[in-house]
Amino acid sequence: MSKIDSMFSDFAFKIFNESIDKYHIKDDVYQSFSNPYPKDEIAHLLYRKNWIDTVQWHYEDIIRDPNIDPTSALVLKRKIDASNQDRTDLVEYIDSYFLDKYQSVQVKEGATINTESPAWAIDRLSILALKVYHMQEEATRTDASAEHKQKCQIKLDVLLEQKKDLSTAVDQLLADIEAGTKYMKVYKQMKMYNDDELNPVLRGK
Numbered sequence: 001m002s003k004i005d006s007m008f009s010d011f012a013f014k015i016f017n018e019s020i021d022k023y024h025i026k027d028d029v030y031q032s033f034s035n036p037y038p039k040d041e042i043a044h045l046l047y048r049k050n051w052i053d054t055v056q057w058h059y060e061d062i063i064r065d066p067n068i069d070p071t072s073a074l075v076l077k078r079k080i081d082a083s084n085q086d087r088t089d090l091v092e093y094i095d096s097y098f099l100d101k102y103q104s105v106q107v108k109e110g111a112t113i114n115t116e117s118p119a120w121a122i123d124r125l126s127i128l129a130l131k132v133y134h135m136q137e138e139a140t141r142t143d144a145s146a147e148h149k150q151k152c153q154i155k156l157d158v159l160l161e162q163k164k165d166l167s168t169a170v171d172q173l174l175a176d177i178e179a180g181t182k183y184m185k186v187y188k189q190m191k192m193y194n195d196d197e198l199n200p201v202l203r204g205k
Contacts, residue, residue: 007171008170008171008174009125009166009167009168009171010167011043012122012125012126012170013125013129013163013167015043015046015047015050016046016050016125016129016130017129017133018036018047019047019050019051019054020050020054020129020130020133022051023051023054023055024133027058029055029058029059029062033048033051035047035048035051042094042097045090045093045094046094046122046126048090049087049090049091049094049122049123049126050126050129050130052083052086052087052090053087053123053126053127053130054130055083056080056083056084056087057130057134059076059079059083060080062076063076063077063080087123091117091119091120091122091123092119092186093119094118094119094122095117095118095119095120095184095186096186098117098118098119098174098177098184099184099186102177102178102184105177105178105179105180106180107180107183108179108180108181111180111181111182111183112181112182112183113182113183113184113185114173114182114184117184117185117186118170118173118174118177121166121169121170121173122170124166125163125166125167125170128159128162128163128166129163132156132159132160132163135152135155135156135159136156138152139152139153139155139156
């Protein structure tokens, strides 16, 4: 097992933070995107995955503006729908990486399947990186009250504990798959609301 494999969660979280930091230089959902990692590296997928999550995080902030123009809100809702599809696609690409990586592993008798694939667990880690970043912002805001900052610091501490637990779970899952004590089985996401044949509203048009 390589160093990256044994500490995959740390490797991924570092890349997620690079993406988040890069986004917040301009802090603009319409800024251009460039990926600093080569296309043939897992880092490329991880960086792209978190960038999608980061932009969508801010889409969700904008659409909750009580004064948003209804037309603009509808346009933004469409962007959020497209972003959700991109997010799902990236998760499947990441799972494909792991399926290929562990394809030669001999699955042991009695091996079990996990409740979620590695990539969906990593998806949760990407979202958690965003929660940590923004809660850290709130806990250190110079224009916020001491009470606000204290409450946010308590929440931040919980998020950091969650990061530790989720990271351990991700690394353990990958170790178990490599050892053959767990196996992967990936189902392509069947999102019905984007499909002209499956969404009755779209089908009726």
